[in-house]
Amino acid sequence: MTTPGATPEPEAEAGAPVGREPAGAPGAERRLHVLTPLRRAWVPITATVGLVVQQGERAQEWVRSFPLGLRLLALAGLVLVFGSYGLLSWWFTHYSVTDTELRIRTGLLFRRTAHIRLDRIQAVDVTRPMLARVAGVAKLRIDVIGTEEKDELAFLSEPDAVALRAELLARAAGFAPAEAAGLGEAPQRELLRVPVRDLVVSMLLSLGVWAALAAGLVAPVVVWRLSDNLWASLAIVLPLLGAMWKGSMGRFLAEYDWTVAESPDGLRLDHGLLDREHETVPPGRVQTVRIVEPLLWRRRGWVRVELAVAGSKNGVLVPVATRAAAHAVIARVLPGADLAALAFSPSPRAGSRWVVPVWWKGYGLSVSEQLFAARHGRLCRRTEVVPHAKVQSVRLAQGPWERVWGVADLHLDTGANSTVTARLRGAAEAAALLDAQAVRSRTSRAASRPDRWMT
Amino acid sequence: MGTGTRRETGEPEWVGLPGGLLTLRRLLLVIWTVLLTVATAVPLGLLAGPGWALFGVFWLVLLAWGWVLLGRNWRSWRYAERADDLLISRGVLWREQTVVPYGRMQLVEVTSGPLERRFGLASVQLHTAAAASDARIPGLVPAEAERLRDRLTALGEARSAGL
Structure with missing residues (x-):
């Protein structure tokens, strides 16, 4: 299966300043919510006030030397200057959705245009901080590898943010633009809610x-x-x-109130008491999954599940759940993954106990058709799972002491800058794994879903 | 001096590095240790007496040791182009072997510093989406580096898989 647009294009993220109208943009240019300037204006104002307060006596004395009227005037001027700065930066920030990209144009003096390719979207987050909830606005963040803080759309009105997210995901999934705008929110099915x-x-x-x-x-x-x-x-x-x-x-x-739901456009994570966050991870974006079993949770059979998505800050999939429930969720995230069936083989006793005394017993490795799973830790047990299709490179490392005892480590690097390590395998086994893993990673990639998951 | 191999199946055919890198590194080692020897022996010999100048020998011992070490390290570097992936193996005490499937390559880089250029050397670095995959082949002949770059880029395009 070939993926459209899978070859890297150098101009995909180019921040080249374009003229006032980007040539050939079919999507209409839109502005952020009207309340946005308030947020931009507040930062410099509080910074100035903070500076005056922090400078202490001298600054206050200096301020007091002016009559009250002048002080009020100065404050008004300050508000005006920063307010108009906020207003102008809001005025000059536009975004538009084209067939293949989300374009964000910002900057009053230094123009910056970010072109975010929709088929490369790793995750879409709608965040509503507490104050923003009061005002009825939300922040939209699109995670693509290499995006920066300023590439988030803050703020949009809540319905706009939800509609835009639905549209972006529909286009990223491969729907036609006309269709995508009208599709609306994909239906979702709740998988798990943490009491x-x-x-x-x-x-x-x-x-x-x-x-x-x-x-x-x-x-x-x-x-x-x-x-x-x-x-x-x-x-x-x-x-x-x-x-x-x-x-x-x-x-x-x-x-608080962590909810995991599934929809055609990916996994939905809803959580937060004061700041509500809503994350959407499209299918096939998860690089590694880590299952953490702290010591005191084991009697209850609870686990915590963390995930790694390239270019995304989202780290938690399930804060706490029973093992069976967690496995069910992971099976939705990594299609075809059957974690319950994984049989872990321990490190060879003879060599390992001299390289890592006592703790070597925590090491384990299991390789199935789809997955490579490595376990480590004795008190807090961590199991790291990576689908073969997500492995970028495989490394075999062996130090001098390890060679004496005939063991070696195998590292699997993935795109989310996470490395899954199987420590202390027998030297011959590790060498065989190195070759087999390279083959597996290649063949299972060919069978995985395309970037535009609805095509 | 090695040229790339294209055997498609079976055992990888390893290719070592050309001798230029070893020459360069040993030359640097000699220059530095001789300088240090002189800098140690001459002041000590003049100020504390000729016997003290023998301390300079320490650097010469270091030179002999480093000479052997560099040779072993240089011999340990080797790479093999297989049908679908590139193998790089290196290290004497800390051995490391890396496999990078061609389809995962995001970018191939050929670099050559001023010293390397003087000795007719260039290194090839492969980048995948994972920052941790450290796949670098130092000290190649520029022609071989360019051949490798072109071949890797072509193969990477043909087998492109992205993330």
């Missing part, structure tokens, strides 16, 4: 959360005792508190 209770219990059973909490509570006391300096302890504590928040409460807020 709040399970999420809370799972977090209470995570050592990482407790470690973050403990570090956050102990570190201030220690620093206080050692230094007697309030500022030093604050400087150390603040980042720690940030990390603690991120590891516990922030994670809870982000993973």
Whole structure:
């Protein structure tokens, strides 16, 4: 099966400044939501106010030396300047959808045009931060390899964002443009919803959360005792508190009401308590899947599933679920993957125990028709799964100590910059695997789905 | 000096690197160690007495050791073009063998620094979508590097698979 447009085109992402009207654009140019300037204007204003506050006494004295009227005038001027900056940058930001691309034109002085190829879309996310939810707007991010922060469309009105996402996905799937605009949202079927209770219990059973909490509570006391300096302890504590928040409460807020659904245009992930996020990963974009089984979860048979998509920041597929449920979801993500049938073979005992004492028992490898799965870790067991079709290159590595004991490591590199490593295989087995894996990766790629998945 | 092989099946036919790279590296080694020897022996000999100048021998020992090491490292580098993938094998103590299917190549790069150019050398680097796949063949003759580049590009186009 050949994939249309699979050969890399150098001009696919060119940021060349084009004239006012991009030549031959069939899609009409559209603007972002009217509330967008507010967001752009607020950043510089708060930065200026923050600077004045931080400069402390001197700046305040200087400010106080002016009469009240002048101060108000200055503030008004500041708001006006930054407000008009926001307004202008909003005015000069356009986006349009053509047959093959999403084009985003930005910039007042330095013009920048991003052409994002639709058949290369790795994921589409609609994010609604809390304030944006109040205002009824949403952010749309399109993940293509090499996209930057500024390639997101912020903000669009919610119905627009949803409609645009549906249109982009329909076009990326290979529907005709006229058809794609009218198709609307693809129907979805819910695969899994994580109950709040399970999420809370799972977090209470995570050592990482407790470690973050403990570090956050102990570190201030220690620093206080050692230094007697309030500022030093604050400087150390603040980042720690940030990390603690991120590891516990922030994670809870982000993973609240986690829903995994399936639709013809891919996998849908909905989650978040305050900031709602809606991610869509089209079929065939997932490079690797990692199943994490923390020690304290094992009695309940719970697992966490993480995924890697090239050029995307999305990392979690299922925050917590039973093993069977997780396997069912993974089977939808990697078609034909039967994780329950994988039989892991351990590393050879004779050599491995001298190379990695004790922990070598955690290593395991299983190769099936579709998958290459490697397991490691004894307390927190991690299983990394990569479909043969997603393997970019295979490496065999052997250090001197490993050679003495006749073992070697096999690395499989994938497009999401993740590497799946099968450690400590027998040297002969590893050499055979290296050859076999290269063949498997080639042949199964030929049988996989095209980039435009509805064609 | 090796030329590419095109055997389609069976055992890969390995090709080693031409001698230029070894010459270049050994030359650099000699220059640096001799400089260091002089820089150590002369001040010590003048200031502390002729006996102390013997400390300079340390660098000469290093030179002998490095000479052998470079030779072994150079011999360990080899590559093979198979029908569907490129094999690169290298390393003496830390051995590494890489297989890159032609269809996964995103870009083939031929580079040649000023020193390498003087010695008539060029290296070929293959990039796939995975940053970790480190497939580089250093110290090739420019003609061979270009032949390899053209062949890899042609094969990559024919078997293109992307992500």
